[in-house]
Amino acid sequence: xxxxxxxxxxxxxxxxxxxRSRQDRTGSRGDQHKVGLAIQGGGMRGILSGAxxxxxxxxxxxxxxxxxYGSSSGALNGAYFFGGDSWRHLPIYWDDLTTRRFxxxxxxxxxxxxxxxxxxxxxxxxLRPLDxxxxxxxxxxxxxxxxxxxxxxxxxxxxxxxKDDLRSALRASAWLPVAVRGTTEFHGKRxxxxxxxxxxxxxxxxxxxCTHILSLSTRAHRSTRIxxxxxxxxxxxxxxxxxxxxxxxxxxxxxxxxQDHLRLAAASRSSPNAPHILDIAxxxxxxxIRPLELSPGRLILAARAAYELMVCAxxxxxATALRSGDFRAIPRFTRVEGASVHGR
Numbered sequence: 001x002x003x004x005x006x007x008x009x010x011x012x013x014x015x016x017x018x019x020r021s022r023q024d025r026t027g028s029r030g031d032q033h034k035v036g037l038a039i040q041g042g043g044m045r046g047i048l049s050g051a052x053x054x055x056x057x058x059x060x061x062x063x064x065x066x067x068x069y070g071s072s073s074g075a076l077n078g079a080y081f082f083g084g085d086s087w088r089h090l091p092i093y094w095d096d097l098t099t100r101r102f103x104x105x106x107x108x109x110x111x112x113x114x115x116x117x118x119x120x121x122x123x124x125x126x127l128r129p130l131d132x133x134x135x136x137x138x139x140x141x142x143x144x145x146x147x148x149x150x151x152x153x154x155x156x157x158x159x160x161x162x163k164d165d166l167r168s169a170l171r172a173s174a175w176l177p178v179a180v181r182g183t184t185e186f187h188g189k190r191x192x193x194x195x196x197x198x199x200x201x202x203x204x205x206x207x208x209x210c211t212h213i214l215s216l217s218t219r220a221h222r223s224t225r226i227x228x229x230x231x232x233x234x235x236x237x238x239x240x241x242x243x244x245x246x247x248x249x250x251x252x253x254x255x256x257x258x259q260d261h262l263r264l265a266a267a268s269r270s271s272p273n274a275p276h277i278l279d280i281a282x283x284x285x286x287x288x289i290r291p292l293e294l295s296p297g298r299l300i301l302a303a304r305a306a307y308e309l310m311v312c313a314x315x316x317x318x319a320t321a322l323r324s325g326d327f328r329a330i331p332r333f334t335r336v337e338g339a340s341v342h343g344r
Contacts, residue, residue, distance in 0.1 A: 005221055005283065006268040006313055012212045012278035013314060019064040026066060026139045035212045036205030037065040039074035041195060043114075043176060043291030044299065045218035046073025047093040048282055051303040052216045053077055054086040055310035055329075067208060069156075069201040071145035071194030074218075075173045076124070079166070082138055083131030087332045090303060094296040096123045103292050111181030113292065120171055132163040143204055144169045145194030149183050149243045154198040155191070178238050179292065196239070196250050199257035202264065202277060211274050215264060217281035220288065280313050282306065283322065304329050 007013075015033055022030045039049045050073075056062065062084060070078040080089045097103070101118045124130050135142050141158040146169065148155050160166040172186040173194045183190040198204065202215040232254060236247030264279035271277060282288075286309070287302040305322075307329040312322055321327035 003319075004269060005265075005319055006278060006280070007270060008318060010268065010278045011271055011274075011276040012214050015212050016061055016064050016214065016314070020060045025063055029066075033211045034066045034209060035064065035214070036202075036208065036210035037068045037078070038200065038202040038205045038213055038215045039068065039070035039078045040200050040216060040218045041070060041072030041074030041077070041174075042218045043073060043179075044093060044097065044293040045289045045291055046077055047090070047289060047293075047299050047303050048218040048306040049074050049216040050077040050080075050086070050090050050093065051306035052280060052310040053081045054090055055307045055314075057081065057084060057086045059311065059314055061314075065140060065214070067141050067143060067205065067210065069143040069145070069204040069208070071173045071198065071201055072176065073174065074201060074216075075142070075144045075194070076130075076170055078142055079130055079132075079135050079170060082140075082142065083134040089128045089130075092123055092128050093303070094299040096127055098294050098296045098299065103294055105292075112179075114176060114179040116171060116174060116180060119174070120167065124167075124170075132166055135166055136160060136163065142166075143201075143208070144173050145198055145201055145204060146172045146175075146186060146191040147194055147196040147198075149190040149192060149246060151189075152197070152243070152245060152249050154194060154204075155186075155189075156194075156204055157186075176291075177242070178235055183242060190243075192242070196246075197253050199253055200260055200264075202279070203260070206275060206277075211276065213275060213277045215277060215279040217264065217279055218289075219261070219281065220286070221265065221281040221283050278313075280310055283309065283319060285323070300331065304331065 015035055024030050068078045080086060102115055103113060105113055107113050143156045143158045145154055145156050157169050168186055172184050172191045175184045175192045177192050183192050202213055205213045236251050239250050240247035267277040268279045286305045287298055289302050293299060308322055308327055312319060312327060
């Protein structure tokens with residue numbers, strides 16, 4: 001029998017199911033709860049939280065949240081979630097980003113292994129247009145996290161003044177150190193990836209007063225290997241070059257996240273007191289994805305598994321059907337005009 005990774009009658013699931021049944025909306029809720037959706041990114045690992053969001057939309061939960069929190073690819077996934085039709089945009093990961101236009105390790109000496117200009121100018125703006133107006137016009141705030149380099153703290157932005165302001169915030173949040181050279185700017189301040197000092201955005205939801213939090217994690221459930229030691233050393237060295245003390249601050253945030261990982265797992269099995277947190281994370285036997293994953297096949301397999309995981313958590317209550325293979329998800333195929341422009 002499979003180990004229990006979450007409670008089938010978890011308070012977060014109870015509130016979400018009730019809201020779906022009532023078909024209520026922000027401003028006319030049938031309860032007094034504040035339900036947050038916290039979306040972890042992690043570069044190409046965002047395929048996992050993106051697929052989970054697709055499952056939530058398909059199951060009728062798109063309007064069930066009072067606030068959305070994310071950083072890096074998690075924030076971008078959240079922005080697409082506002083516009084709906086998530087399956088149309090999920091193939092960004094395996095169709096548009098597994099190309100040397102986006103990730104090219106031959107550029108390591110220039111410090112730009114990842115090309116964010118291609119990601120936003122070509123993919124987000126042209127190939128898979130993001131509905132910025134859906135985010136800007138929503139009564140549900142999207143909280144985008146970024147790291148203030150000089151202040152050594154996390155900045156969360158939700159009041160966007162324009163499409164360009166939102167786009168700038170999403171781009172800043174995805175500014176991945178080591179893979180992208182230097183820093184970028186947001187409102188005149190030097191910023192980088194929001195996960196550097198706040199590894200998981202569930203902390204942002206807690207700080208914002210959410211009573212119930214659905215956490216979408218992209219790191220494996222109960223994994224003890226958060227960041228390899230050599231990777232941590234290289235990252236810390238690089239961050240300290242940007243600002244003295246930033247590397248050690250990041251190392252502390254990673255150590256804190258190891259405890260968060262355990263806390264999320266425990267809260268998902270039993271949550272008798274508010275705030276209630278349910279964390280849905282890849283299970284131990286599922287396909288692992290690297291932050292700079294280049295295999296379309298692995299990304300598709302991971303997306304299927306993450307979609308199945310979310311459906312089982314919400315509708316079936318345990319992971320038995322996943323382990324046995326009795327439940328499977330089949331990716332959709334959709335026609336996208338201009339899809340031949342992939343820059344391969």
